[in-house]
Amino acid sequence: MHTLVLLLYAAAAVAYAVTFTRRDPRAGKLATALLAAAAVAHTFLIGMARMQAGYMPFVGTTAAVSFFVWLLALAYLYTELTAAERAMGVFITPLLVLLQVIPTIDATAPSARPEVLQSPLFTLHVSAVLFAYASFALACMIGVTYVLLFKEIKAKHLGFFYARLPSLQVLDTMNMRAVTVGWAFLTTGVVIGAAWALTADFRASTDPRAQAMTVMDPKILVALVSWALYSFQLFARRAMRWGARRAAWLSAIGFAVVLMNFLPIGYFLTKSHNF
Amino acid sequence: MHLLLLGVSHRTAPVELREQVDFARRGVPAALDALAERATLTETVVLSTCNRAEVYAASADPVAAAAELSRFMAAFHGVPGQTLERYVFRLVDHEAAGHLFRVAAGLDSLVVGEPQILGQVKDAYATAAERKRTGPLLNRLFHASFTVGKRVRTQTGLGEGAVSVSYAAVSLAKKIFGDLSGLNVLILGAGEMAKLTAVHLKAQEVRRISVASRTLRSAERLAEEIGGEALEWQHVDTALARSEIVITATGATDPVLTRARVEQAMRKRRDRPLFLIDIALPRDVAPDAGDIEQVFLYNIDDLRTIVNENLARRAAELERAEAIVRHEVAQFDQWLRSRGAVPTVVALRRRFEDIRQAELQRLEGKLSGLPPEAKARVDEITHLIVEKLLLTPTEQLKSVSDEAAAVAYADALNRLFGLTATDAAREPAAEDEDQRASSKPGALS
Numbered sequence: 166m167h168t169l170v171l172l173l174y175a176a177a178a179v180a181y182a183v184t185f186t187r188r189d190p191r192a193g194k195l196a197t198a199l200l201a202a203a204a205v206a207h208t209f210l211i212g213m214a215r216m217q218a219g220y221m222p223f224v225g226t227t228a229a230v231s232f233f234v235w236l237l238a239l240a241y242l243y244t245e246l247t248a249a250e251r252a253m254g255v256f257i258t259p260l261l262v263l264l265q266v267i268p269t270i271d272a273t274a275p276s277a278r279p280e281v282l283q284s285p286l287f288t289l290h291v292s293a294v295l296f297a298y299a300s301f302a303l304a305c306m307i308g309v310t311y312v313l314l315f316k317e318i319k320a321k322h323l324g325f326f327y328a329r330l331p332s333l334q335v336l337d338t339m340n341m342r343a344v345t346v347g348w349a350f351l352t353t354g355v356v357i358g359a360a361w362a363l364t365a366d367f368r369a370s371t372d373p374r375a376q377a378m379t380v381m382d383p384k385i386l387v388a389l390v391s392w393a394l395y396s397f398q399l400f401a402r403r404a405m406r407w408g409a410r411r412a413a414w415l416s417a418i419g420f421a422v423v424l425m426n427f428l429p430i431g432y433f434l435t436k437s438h439n440f
Numbered sequence: 441m442h443l444l445l446l447g448v449s450h451r452t453a454p455v456e457l458r459e460q461v462d463f464a465r466r467g468v469p470a471a472l473d474a475l476a477e478r479a480t481l482t483e484t485v486v487l488s489t490c491n492r493a494e495v496y497a498a499s500a501d502p503v504a505a506a507a508e509l510s511r512f513m514a515a516f517h518g519v520p521g522q523t524l525e526r527y528v529f530r531l532v533d534h535e536a537a538g539h540l541f542r543v544a545a546g547l548d549s550l551v552v553g554e555p556q557i558l559g560q561v562k563d564a565y566a567t568a569a570e571r572k573r574t575g576p577l578l579n580r581l582f583h584a585s586f587t588v589g590k591r592v593r594t595q596t597g598l599g600e601g602a603v604s605v606s607y608a609a610v611s612l613a614k615k616i617f618g619d620l621s622g623l624n625v626l627i628l629g630a631g632e633m634a635k636l637t638a639v640h641l642k643a644q645e646v647r648r649i650s651v652a653s654r655t656l657r658s659a660e661r662l663a664e665e666i667g668g669e670a671l672e673w674q675h676v677d678t679a680l681a682r683s684e685i686v687i688t689a690t691g692a693t694d695p696v697l698t699r700a701r702v703e704q705a706m707r708k709r710r711d712r713p714l715f716l717i718d719i720a721l722p723r724d725v726a727p728d729a730g731d732i733e734q735v736f737l738y739n740i741d742d743l744r745t746i747v748n749e750n751l752a753r754r755a756a757e758l759e760r761a762e763a764i765v766r767h768e769v770a771q772f773d774q775w776l777r778s779r780g781a782v783p784t785v786v787a788l789r790r791r792f793e794d795i796r797q798a799e800l801q802r803l804e805g806k807l808s809g810l811p812p813e814a815k816a817r818v819d820e821i822t823h824l825i826v827e828k829l830l831l832t833p834t835e836q837l838k839s840v841s842d843e844a845a846a847v848a849y850a851d852a853l854n855r856l857f858g859l860t861a862t863d864a865a866r867e868p869a870a871e872d873e874d875q876r877a878s879s880k881p882g883a884l885s
Binding site for chain 1: 595597615617707710736
């Protein structure tokens with residue numbers, strides 16, 4: 166089942182690439198259908214895991230990656246439908262495929278939920294943060310395409326991207342929207358996490374990970390750094406003279422930080438979030 | 441059944457004659473009604489645009505129909521036949537189909553690849569279909585032409601890229617701002633090019649067009665012409681700060697917009713994008729103003745380069761579009777030819793069925809003793825044998841693509857099986873096209 170989901174994502178990625186280069190609307194419809202099929206299959210996969218475990222299956226980074234891929238696929242499909250714009254698919258789907266490789270290889274049953282995570286706040290915290298990450302991933306891809314198109318127009322060399330991407334204005338609007346949504350969810354996720362870590366039950370836990378739950382833990386520290394970065398982006402755009410191009414760059418950099426926090430730090434460095 | 445086309449287009453006739461044969465003067469429906477009275481033309485569609493007046497018709501007798509069409513064209517428009525004769529073109533069957541496909545694809549247009557023509561072809565067809573002037577042949581033909589038009593549009597870059605300087609400026613503006621409605625446009629100078637670009641922008645429903653010139657009089661004149669407002673020259677800086685698109689076309693010898701001046705405006709507008717279109721010679725905007733963040737500066741040479749690139753790209757797409765047309769023509773032609781075999785096929789099948797029925801009738805006495813299921817089996821088996829025997833000949837007949845060969849085949853079959861025209865004519869309510877095809881021999885007998 167994991168392999169099927171991965172294959173569907175891969176097929177969608179290929180179809181989006183064909184759509185982008187050939188600009189064939191039939192390939193575009195196929196690409197959307199394949200991605201929707203992948204998302205449905207993935208929903209099924211997560212639903213099965215949920216039923217097996219009895220709780221939302223995102224204990225551990227691998228399970229969280231799978232959930233993140235699912236959220237990103239849905240978030241992208243939503244923007245594609247609302248913006249009636251398929252050009253971004255070619256940038257998003259390869260990311261989905263790359264990340265989905267991790268849960269496909271590491272397809273062990275979700276790790277048992279340790280006692281410390283047995284709280285309704287667990288689901289809320291993880292969902293909010295992962296949804297924020299999915300929004301930031303979208304913003305990153307939109308930012309990259311903005312910079313590509315900006316360069317072509319500035320250089321007066323109207324070529325490949327000029328013919329395929331929506332206008333700078335649309336990309337800028339989409340970028341800021343994605344960042345705003347992401348920022349709101351990240352704030353919510355962090356606040357819930359902090360509140361949870363401060364509850365008496367949590368502090369009384371003898372779990373070493375609960376002991377390590379401090380601001381100095383790399384996972385928490387970098388999460389706060391990324392929160393500061395996106396806060397700055399929103400602030401600079403409104404209060405300082407920061408144009409759309411710089412905002413686009415910040416979206417790209419912001420997601421690089423997020424991804425670093427999600428994978429290498431999540432797998433190898435953190436002492437507080439290694440479930 | 442044959443396809444005929446009689447037409448006049450911008451390629452064959454001067455504008456004076458095209459005006460005389462313009463169907464729009466008396467209306468396409470009137471022309472269709474007049475054509476309906478001519479019995480040799482079983483189906484007709486009239487395509488009328490400012491660059492062409494074409495009549496597509498289906499007829500069993502192409503020679504008589506061609507003459508009929510010429511007479512109609514002269515009579516309907518009141519143009520002497522000899523005059524018309526010098527400018528019309530006539531095409532038959534696959535050549536006529538090829539012409540319509542090229543028209544629908546925009547390949548025969550004055551500006552190759554222009555998109556309006558497909559809509560005009562669709563309208564022409566709809567008007568004729570509404571008045572029940574289309575049948576199997578023209579239905580098939582026009583739907584195929586829609587396919588061609590759509591495929592060329594989506595699968596080639598034929599209609600892409602602006603091919604005029606003013607339109608190139610507009611399409612760039614769209615790529616920067618997306619929707620242009622709600623934007624403010626400032627025009628400095630009152631030249632012809634500025635006016636042309638402003639008219640294109642006006643069509644995009646921009647919010648406001650302001651015109652400033654060295655003399656208020658000329659600014660007022662241009663503003664009035666394009667539906668904008670005139671500005672005093674000293675208000676240019678204020679207008680610059682609130683405008684998204686600025687077109688400069690003054691006769692000044694030194695740059696009117698220096699880098700410092702643009703920078704000052706950008707501060708006021710909080711670095712929202714500014715599109716500067718400098719179509720003046722010598723240039724009105726200092727080139728280094730284009731280095732400012734969120735300022736997009738294009739001068740007349742930049743725009744011309746874009747136009748030339750687009751023209752070259754369109755030319756490169758021509759062959760791909762022609763290939764699509766060729767493919768669809770071949771398909772249509774094959775279908776058209778297979779229709780020629782329909783009467784023979786119908787007659788042949790009728791003959792075999794008659795023999796089967798006659799034999800069953802003859803054996804009725806012997807079969808009557810059998811139980812009903814067994815009788816049904818006999819009927820079924822004999823029917824299957826006939827079907828199997830006819831399968832290959834039917835397919836072969838329909839796939840003959842050479843007209844002479846098709847006639848020879850039909851002739852041979854008629855003789856070998858003693859087919860008569862009445863065999864075909866007796867075919868009961870078959871599908872629409874078969875019936876039409878078979879009614880002809882019946883009428884002759």
